[in-house]
Amino acid sequence: MPPTVASNRSVLWLLLAVLSLSSVPAWAQAYDGARREEVDAGVHTPVLTKAPELIQTVEAVYPPEAAAAGKTASVEMLVTIDEKGQVSDVQVVTPVGDGFDEAAIAAVRQFQFSPAEVDGAPAPIQIQYVYNFVLQPPKVEESAPPPPPEATLTGQLLARGSRSRVGGATVRCGDDPEAPEALSDEDGRFTLKVTPGTCDVRVVANDFHLFTTKEELAPNETTEVIFYLMPKAPGYETVVRGAREKKEVVRRTLERQELQKVPGSFGDPIRVIQNLPGVARAPAIAGQLIVRGASPDQTLTFFDGVEVPLLYHLGGGPSVLNAEFIDRVDFYPGGFGSRYGRAIGGAVDVATRKGSSDTLHGSVKVDLLDSGFFLEAPVTEGISIAGAARRSYVDVLLPVVLPDDPEGGTLLVLPRYWDYQVRVDFGAKRGSEPGPGGRHSGYVMAFGSDDLLNVVASGGGRNRDITVDARTLFHRVKGDWTYRHGNFTSVFTPYAGYDLGSFGFGETKLDASIWSLGAREDLALELLPWLTARGGADVRFEHLVGEGRVPFLGGIQYPAFPGGEPKVELQDIRRVANTFDGALYAELDMKVGPVTVTPGLRATYARIYGQDRFAYDPRLWMRVQPTEKTAIKGSLGLYSQPPEAFNLEPAPLGNPALTHERSFQSSLGVEQQLTDIISVDVTGYYNRRYDLVVSPGDTVRNEDGTLTRFQYSNRGLGRAYGMEVMLRHAVTRDFFGWLAYTLNRSEQRRVGSNDYRLTTWDQTHILTAVASYRLPYGFELGARMRYVTGRPTTPLQHTFDRYDVDRNNFTGTFGPTNSIRFQPFHQLDLRLDKNWIFQSWTLNAYIDVQNVYNASNVEATFYDYRVREQFEVPGIPILPVVGVKGSF
């Protein structure tokens, strides 16, 4: 007999309190990205809190031969600075020869910086630095004249196209090395005092082309200017980054550049996940995530840790989150941390980005059928805001495009959708010193989506009038409060939401509403140098209301006659269900030499539709790092997913005895850093899923002679095993790409049935190659090539007709289920971008061509009415898509 609810809640909160009390100082890890504030998978993502400053320079020795030949040069270097501010390593990015490289390295090695700080603690970091060699004219001895009057040149340096502030740039007049120079600050501002007259302005900045212009400077006057510098790499951002703490065997992270530029993905970040290992190809343009053989509903998608009910507008349209709003996407095909639950497949966590802290930026996208904008701006010191919205106008355009009703009546198809995202960030300004009580930061975010589809077909010669109203809507409001103090990190994430699913067909109406309230608390504490504890709570309450007016359901409420479609009396229904799902999780990182072992446990108590359910999911990860570039990793664990609340409805609509679906997931792999930017990851996996909810359930004869026919039961079994390979070239200035290969087999059966058989979406080989290269003149070329084994199908073996006279339909004669496959799928997609950078804005135009060589891939099949012959439906033929986007 399970304990009572009250006592369990007490235990949950007691454990949470213990975890909170045991939290003490200092926990810091490597820096990852310029504006990461999120906690990911229970692992804090480090943040650069203080940038290094150059406090001592050493002038390089000018190579004599180069000086004699009158040569100048700029040497671009990657400089590694240790936690004391000393230069520990210098590498030339592009050698220029003539002795400049060696001279620059020798000088930079003697530089002294102030230590960089990550999460308030000194930490090593890598920066780019350009050393400029300029010829100095011979010095002429002369008597010191009286000091001339000064002129002042002051202003701001902005990036051309984006108006981002350019800090750390050198501003001077002419080539004279003795001439005074100014260094721009974080806001790109500078002040230069020079001799009056004509100033040949030269601005040198990392990642920007040399900027030159002339300014007439009057004596004792101040001239204010704004200089727009041309970026060298308008395509991809280059950020200083380190390795994020990684516990999971497989966590694949996609950055913004990768998310928006993959050909064939329509620029939708969520769709890019389908190009990663472990994900089966979904049919046609559907964006479903079929991960390691699990059904799409067994993989959860989170936006900043908050679960969302749908990914795409209108089922297969654009994703419900504006691409500009996304910072990165983490994809866990399996073996994810104890922080995550309620899923037995994989998990996707989409991290949004905070608004810009320098000035107003934004973009506007105008499409044939929808428009959207994105804006980000600082509000005041330490507070920034970002917002986006989109609205379709398909409902306006379709009546114009569609022909008149061929039946002579009224035919209206009115789909529309809109979405929005707003995020306000607050907290200590980057670079500021953390206070004595730690560092607080956070944000509040609201987002939502609304899809509506109206179809009206009536009158004219039509036999049946049809009216369909379908709507899916959700809103979410979430907060995020992060507190860091020494080795301790706490992230509290409360959220609230409202979902609505509505369907109307004629007189039938059905509404399903969900009000949700939840919170997460993630704690991390480095107890000892070799021991880190993480823990937290993840609670969610949902109030579900299903109501409507529906006919009595044949086969569910009464024994229907085959094929009969009688007119049925309508019934009013209203169901209310409350569900609580509370989980505590804890993990312990124990590092002994090159071995890190992480045991974890997620304990869940759920009360669903009046039923108590418990699930305990022990998990174990192990990582062995024999060298800096090699890691062997493995994981074992149990995962649980609660049944849908209304599936616990009494028979005949549900089954109150349903329990959690479960899975055992295991994986073993190795990752190798081949070069600084190329890595390979090979992972094998075996997943067994059990207690899966299947329909129909069992029929039971009661003592009084009545029958109870349960709609569902936990009789499903499934298993998947295979191997994933990911060869990846990191995002650099000019290139990114990856080669993903999955070898997979996924099978299923029902308890008591025969052997396992292939699932419909089993795909033995899935090979995807993605690459994007930045060309000169603002061009950018991307390609995606895919090869996927054809999915299983059941062979048609017609020898005679089988006719159901009552139903007036034919059935076919088939061979063994899923015993043959469709032809393999293969397709090449190309994308060409062109960027025009104007002074204060950038225009991007692209053409994305799907199925370049017009491969005829089978996406679906159907039969003739007697089921004698099978017909194949080819996929999308060659399809060019053109788009334009402006940003500033």
Next chain:
Amino acid sequence: MRHLSALLGLLLCAACVGPEDTPSNVKDLRVLAMRLDPPELLAETCSTDPAVLADTLVRPVRLTALIPDPAGEGRDLDYTLWTCSSQDDDTCREDRVELARGVTKGGELVVDLFPGPGTSRLGDGTFLVQRILEKDLYNGLGGVRMPLVLWVRGGSEQIYAQKLMVYGCRFFPEMQANVQPELPDLVLAGEPWVAGVPRELSGPGPFEVTVPDLTGREEAYVVPSFELKPVNLQEAWEVAWHASLGSFSPNTTGGADLGGGVARHRVEWTPPRNAQAQEVRFWMVVRDGRGGMSWLERTVKYTP
């Protein structure tokens, strides 16, 4: 919404590869309908004991099958009629009991079953009805539904056609046995289409055919729910339209939908463009959605 255009393209692709064979065009051997008279036999008491139902099960039944064979040129057709225990067994492979066998020709096949098929026994002497109830998902709540499978072979063509014989019981006092649905005379091209009255059509068409108002013909009836409460239903007849030349659009009409709407019965018959002058046969099969079934047969002299 680039995706919608892609989806539209996919649908267009599907339209390119459709089959030419349509259900309303009868060009070879078909079983279009099987009528049982009476369509339902109602026992006064409900029981899962066949002995209690014996008086009902023994009552005679007439089966009439509509088997056009327009390309057969009057050939012989072998047929066999079986009954068996499972509705899912549409070829009666298991628990098969043969009811009739013989040779017929295209047209209507009439088989009188006396005593009724409900008295069928398996080889071991078990009442087939007993086995049916054991396999019935509803355990007899909706009555005993006995599968009858007619196998017809003409040359290399074979058809297994399954029809359910309904043995109901008076679970609620107001329950009545089903009455066979009978279509009134139809309206072709705006004029009544009466049996025995020759009609002529000419031109490329299409030609409109409608069913007059069925008010009063579609019965109201009651079935027990799984909670043993009465559920009130009303028949919404469905008509399947067939012709030996050309095709009907749509090929079926009627029936109720999920939203409670009932469709009208209006179709258009379109002859093929290259059709020659000929006599065209039409069959309109009506189903009441609870096992009752009948049909009308008409002919038309068609000239292009």
